[in-house]
Amino acid sequence: MKDSTAADSWARRTFAPLRDRRFRLYWTGLSVSQLGNAVSAIALTLGIIGATGSAADLGIVLGAAALAELSMTLIGGVWADRLPRQKIMMAADALRAAAQVIVAIELFSGHPDIAHIAVASALAGGALGVYLPAASGIVPATVDREHLQQANALASLARRSAFLLGPVIGTTLVVTVGAGWALLFDALTFAVNLTLLSLLRIPHISRERSTFVSDLIQGWRAVSSRTWLWANLIVYCIWNLMRCFYFVVGPMVIISGHHGEMGWATIVQGGAIGALAGALIGLNVRPRRPLVVSNLANSLGALPLIMIAVGAPVLVIAVSAGLMSLVLGLGSIWSTTLQQHIPSSEISRVFSYDWMVSVALIPLGMAAAGPVAEVIGERLSLLGAGAAILVASLGVLAVRQVRELAPHPETSVREDAVVGGH
Template sequence: MKTGPLRRRAFRRVFLGRSLSLVGDAVVPAALALALLRATGSVSSLALVLGCAMVPKLLLLPVGGVVADRFNARTVAVATDLVRCAAQLLVGLQLLGGEPSVGLIAAAEVVGGAASAFATPALSPLVGATVGAEDRQRANSLLGTAGSVARLGGPALAGLLIWSAGPGWAFILDAVTFAASAALLLGVRVAHAPLPKRSFRSDLLEGWTEVRSRDWYWTSLIAHGVWNLTAAVFMVLGPAIAVRSLGGEGAWVAVLQSGSIGVLVGALLAGRLRVRRPVAAGNLAAGLYALPLAALAVPAPAPVVIGAYGVAMAGLGFLGPVWETTLQNTIPEHVLARVVSYDWLMSLGAMPVGYLLAPLAASAWGSGAALAASALLVGGACAATLLVPGVRRFLVTAGERHPGPQPGGARTAEPARGEAA
């Protein structure tokens, strides 16, 4: 009898806590931008604060993976929620005070970014520990859906808070959501087998060995990194083309809204569809990002670009839950957080490269050529993973468990209790 992940009390608490913090996080970007521009009138101040949040997260992700594997994932998640609560509360109080210090806000974002580096790798082990293998894809789909809904409603909620009470209250709201998430997670009990005592370097190397030993995994990471790089190119060059050739700022807003809806649709589909070749299917879905890049390169009429971006982001929404489920069912529990941390490091690290290369490529070749090259790059990288033996041979077979490597370096997902994950 199928019960569904939300019938499990432990996962229900994880889901509610994660959903609340996602709503708070979705409100903050607009509030932060407007607050700093109001206070300083300087775009460079905003860039500084954003960089202060991103850089420590990138640097500390592998460390966060080791910590999440060494300690109970629930404990790590609660601690990081409390740290981020304090950081956002400090920013909110600074903004409510009327004379905010950019230095203090930047310092708070450094702390919040560092905490995020520990929280991000802990989520997948937490989901894996609270949901059985047969329900994990539904669980990850629910989390993806919650994120999509938060991204859709977050800007509107931010606008309401900023208009009615001021941007500082958006950060207070985010702090409250982190506190609520920590309170919910305190009621979750998950089993944890501590790692043997050894050096930090040994733990890092063990995680990297797990990544390197799976050809389906590290080749997919390269494709996902290329996706993020080309997404950054789209975000840098897209607004100017939309304003110049697609009908103005409203067209760009429509493109972004289409993407948010697409991610939601893709996440919902992932909760309903079961694919026997999840790695191949997920990578092909990610390759759909070539469509809006090619459409914008022409540029095609606005409705075509808007529709293409929605389809591409539906591919991303589908990939997320399928990929997370694959990792949770395949990677050994004691090393899962470290493996996930390398995944995030590759994905997040590629975006700054795209932000840097986009204007250079546009200046050298023109925006259309840069976007066309990006379309070929992401489409080719995602499709090329099908040439990898491990990707082709990675199958989910109902009712079977395959704990060891398969021929050609592939591993088969481990769907327990009679249903394909």
């Protein structure tokens, strides 16, 4: 009886956000659209390679989407702090649905025009850059403060589950009915998310009018005035930059060695499982010192780089890749920390700077990892990248504000929203 009561209590606490209709609508739409994203990601790759046989064509399409997303993120942050976030997300989903329909039509033709696909992918990437800052600020408006960590963890769980199932579904669709249908499936999921978002009732917080540039400056001040925030952004920037060696040099070492393509596939799957496990752990973790826990987890990102460098068995590397991806699943801790400590009127701009700084050097890292490995050697480059992750993740704990930041400030995002007329 006690075990049953304890299990019921755990379930009520873990899934409490889903009892709120607002979050339930948001989470259901997110789950559906994330599955579509995961399906279309593999389908687009297979479709372009199958149609043109050119890795360069695929690079053009993916690069166009990434560049557009990056260029629109700061703009999206300003818009999301000015306008109703819900409507911004709906408009972005409409654009993404239209873009996927265009790509599907091109793939159906049998002779896709890469320029057309690149433009459509840039449209989808730009819309994503606008969508993400708005989404970062909408979660606190759908749940009570005490359920914010679980809400972010459930959102992370939806994303990680999608990227575990999506490649299987996407590959099956490509093999059976063609890549175009997989892209249409993604467009349909955007339409579903748009419909569910339209049912949300979230009042908009009005604020004084200001210029676009002044909004950008104020957003940067919100970041730079908080030592714990900008210090962690430096860590994330280094973490993502060094992880490029894992994606570029890691496969070269594994595949060209005795493990082959199946060895790398096993490692990738281990990473996907780890990310899902991190999301599950995040459902019930409420650390007293969230940034201490977060950065200790970040340090695990060094493990697969080091394991590949020292020639560890594939299964050991797969487990270490799972531990590295555990960090991604535990991203709900960071999201919750931002939402608790940043006023609602600034959260989307702060998120956009967070995203920009964190991923800004990834293109450089992807381009430089191979040449660096050729100069100093593959294994030494992997060891150096792993060491950089360890130094950054553990070194930031020397900053007092990082160590001592508590999870529940006197004024949360939700309370600030109420004061502002929410």
